[in-house]
Amino acid sequence: MNNESTIRDLSAPHDFFALVGTIDAQSEPFFKALPAKVRHSLVKFDFTRAGRINSMGIALLLRCFKEIRQGKQAEILLEGLSPMNTMLFKMTGVFLLATPVAAAGSSQDGGK
């Protein structure tokens, strides 16, 4: 597992997590711990540097997003999705919990 997170600008009105590398069973500790780090009612995930996401990775994302939405009452935005991951998220229902937005690097990236 080589996911890493960067929480940028904690004073901004959203939390920001950048995902790096493969998302699979090895990512479980990272995604289990992630919801507790959420402080705002808006959470952004950047997938620009995310690699392959397998079914276990999808399960972890769904569990994590569900907990953020239900436990933190927060909205989730997804940035930097590749066509492949967009396709995968559509077919597995990830977009029922999180909304895709323009790629990272746009005005929404980082410090609001």
Next chain:
Amino acid sequence: MQRVAVMFSDEKDASFWEGTLNGIPRLLKISVDNDLEASLERLRRAGGSLRLVILSARLYPGEHPELAAGIRAACPGSEILLISSSEEAAPQLKPLLVDNVRHLAFNSPLDAGRDREYLPGIVSRIVDRRPWEISTCLRKGTAIHSFQLLSSEDKEPLIGALETLLAGDGEEHEMLRQKGSLLADELLENAIYDAPRAPDGSKIFKKGERRVMLPEERIVFSFGFDGETLALTLTDSWGSLEPEVVLEHLARNQEGDPVTDEGGRGLFIIWRFLDHFHLNVQPGLETVVGGHLQLSSALDPLLPRGFHLTELNQGDAA
């Protein structure tokens, strides 16, 4: 002796499928034309020799949801292959699960040339109870690369080897590489962690844990690419994947709430990313999961794919 029958809704439906079904020998063609009882009687008369009944999705499951049960009664022991036009709404899988319909194929006008060869080939395999083989969908002479796994640590290098084979510039190649590596990941995870079962049916290994293969265990990953078609297959020596369980996973993930975590998502992803999905299982002996996809696939990635779920007993395979 007629071994294959096909049931259409009407003459228009029959005309639509005519070209695709050309090449199937001694085909008993039945146009239902609103007289289901007479059509089933024709099937019943031929029932003893029929190995396969091809069913147009114009008839089932929407128009006549009871038809599969009627076919089972008329021709016990025959398999059912549902054929659907990719231009129409895809059939829901729940009725197929209930009726144990294990074969689904789509016809796309965009793939007409390929499908003309595809359906007769599939029909011939079902009738003769021959398992699907990776080489059948690749150009003659294409190298098939096969690797036997020794431990779970072999997974990433094998995915890397597949990505190397799919080297090439452009969006199509990049997409095929990404699809191929995800398919390989899911197939390998399935064989390494889901296939091994204790006598009580419980899983032996936890996803993600490092493990070496057991002394009698055999897991082989094979793939080939002929420049247009990627075919890949995973064989394990457990024979623990049951066709009805696979169909249940596909149906639940197609129709159910994806947020619930009931499993089978890996098989669902494999099905959706392949152009055609194949499972051959010899219970307790061997499971082969695989299929093929095109570099320039015209299929909508969000629509269901064809599948062929075959249970073979010893002596069935040619």
